[in-house]
Amino acid sequence: MANKETPKQCLICGDKAYVFNFGVISCQSCKAFFRRNALKNKGFECAFDSNCQVDVITRKFCQKCRLDKCFRLGMKKEWILNEDELKTMRTKIMENKVKRRNRELYKRQMVSKTADDLIAETPIPDTKYGLVGDSSSSNSSDSGKGNSDSSDSDTKNDTQIIHLNGMKVSKFNTDVIDIYNNYHRGKGAEFLSSVVAITQHVTDYNKSFNTYECDKLIELFSAINFIREPTLPLEPVVTDMMNFKMAMVFKLDKEIRNFITVAQNVAEFDSLCENDRIALVKYGSVEIISMRMIQFYNVAAQSWTIFVDKNNWIVSRMDMLKSEPIKAIFRNSFGKIGNEWDSDPIILDLLTIILLFDPNRPNLLHREVIKLQQNIYMHLLQRYLLLKYRSEYKAKTKFLNLMNALTDINIMGEIFMKKCYQTRPELLGPLLKEIFDIQDIQC
Structure with a gap:
């Protein structure tokens, strides 16, 4: 990988230089020399009529000629800071x-x-909470003291273990977590068939997040701030389909730009190649925006609030969707994830980053790298649910239900995209045309 800063040539001696020092592109050696001597009247003398050649080799031979050259090329002593x-x-x-x-x-x-507050006053059972599908408890002599749920007893113990940068990586069997189904117009694309949990060796896995997990969560929450919406109590506003479509076009364009900023603030995303970054945003942003609309979905009224900006919004009712099959898909999708996310923004933020790192997006070059990053955030979601609910069984069930809900979000995202551009594609700007591949659509 090329350096972000291309080396230049020091104007004083010809050595490598990167930045301007005192007004002139110069190397560190000449910068330090000028700072030490420009303000001092040392009375340097030259033995060769002040006509010495100053280069990398000879720059230390004659201080007078070197200092004169610094002044001649424009170095400013006024820029030197005093003590x-x-x-x-x-x-x-x-x-x-x-x-x-x-x-x-x-x-x-x-x-x-946040993690500590989620742990109730009642004592935590002695059994160590493993990750979803973790077979360590079943391999130990105390496995009988754990949860007696029949689904745990059916878990197979042929978990594969590898090591990555000193961290244990467990790859679960597909029959333990069968969370993804075929979808998307019969193409048979799979989302994922396994979950990898990444842990560090800690003495107590229930008290709080470890350092690595804290770092990942801090980075995620800081990035997600770019797409958080206001949470004002609003009454439904009557609107028509055309207003809805125009508002959605404006909303999508703004939210996709914000989401690009979110992604760029996640270190692992920014380290991917340009091709994969473009593919993840292009094929995942609308899906993620659709999922995050659950925050403003009113189940009773079957409507959702769409914020155009902080002071303007519209409320769209499900009845505005003319197609009954599409209505059913939207109701089912919002209903599934609405029952599972518990109005918890942390769960929604973790689902957001899990959807971002979807290794089954089209045109990806490094699917395994992306899959690993998705698995890291799946692990963080598992850990958070375990700390939140204090029950291995409930955390596991909630995790599986959330992952299953993502399958419906995939389908809803595709429908959402089509509904936005089919009727008025001329409303779309360059960014949305690129996201929707509008040039391939027969209008």
């Missing part, structure tokens, strides 16, 4: 470092406190 200014600058740098460190510490404490 007081240097002290002030160092103090500000240290203060900023302390502030950043305190902010990170505060974020970690908030994540840990």
Whole structure:
């Protein structure tokens, strides 16, 4: 991979240089030399009539000619900080470092406190909570003390174990977690058939998140802030289909741009190749936006609020969808995930990043890398559910139901895209035309 900064040539001596120092592109050596000597009247003398060649080899031979060349090429001694200014600058740098460190510490404490608050006052059973499908409890002599649910007893113990960067990676059998079904107009595409859980060796897996998990959650929550919506109590507003379509086009364009910013703030996404980044956003953004609309879906009224901006919104009723099969799909999709996410934004945020790292998007080059990242966030969702519900059985059931709900979200996302561009494709801007492959649609 090429360096982000291309080396330039120091104008003073010809050595490698990267930035301007005191107004001139110069190397670190010439920068330090000028800072030490430009303000001092040392009376340097040249033994060769002030006509020395200054290069990488000879730059230390004649200080006078080197300093003269610095001034001749435009270095400004007025830009050199004195001791007081240097002290002030160092103090500000240290203060900023302390502030950043305190902010990170505060974020970690908030994540840990959230997890701790989810643990009830009642004692936690002695049985170690494994991950969903973890066979460690069944292999131990105390396995009989765990949950007696019949689904656990059917779990097979032929889990494969590998190691990745010092972390244990468990690959579960497809018969333990059968969470994805074939979908999408009979193409038979699978979402995933297995879940990988990544853990670190910790003494107590129930008290809180470990350092690695905290870092991932902090990064995710910071990134998701770019697509959070206001949560105002709103009354339904009467609107027509054309207003709905125009609002949705505007909304989608804005939300996709925001979602791109979210993705770019996730380190693992930003480290992917450009092709895979484009594919994940292109084929996943509308699906994710559709899923996050569950926050504003009114089950009783069968309507959802669509925020155009912080001060403007429309309320769309399910009746506006003319097709009964499409209505049924939307009701089913919103109903499934609505019953499982428990109005918990952390669950929704984790589902968002799980959908982003979908290794079955078209045109991907590095599916295994993307699959690994998705599995990491699946693990975090499992851990969070376990801490939230304090029951291995309930956490496992909730996790499986959420994963099954994502299958319906895939289908709903496809329908949502078609409904947005079929009637008025001329309303779409360049970004939405690229997302929808509008050039391939016969209007």
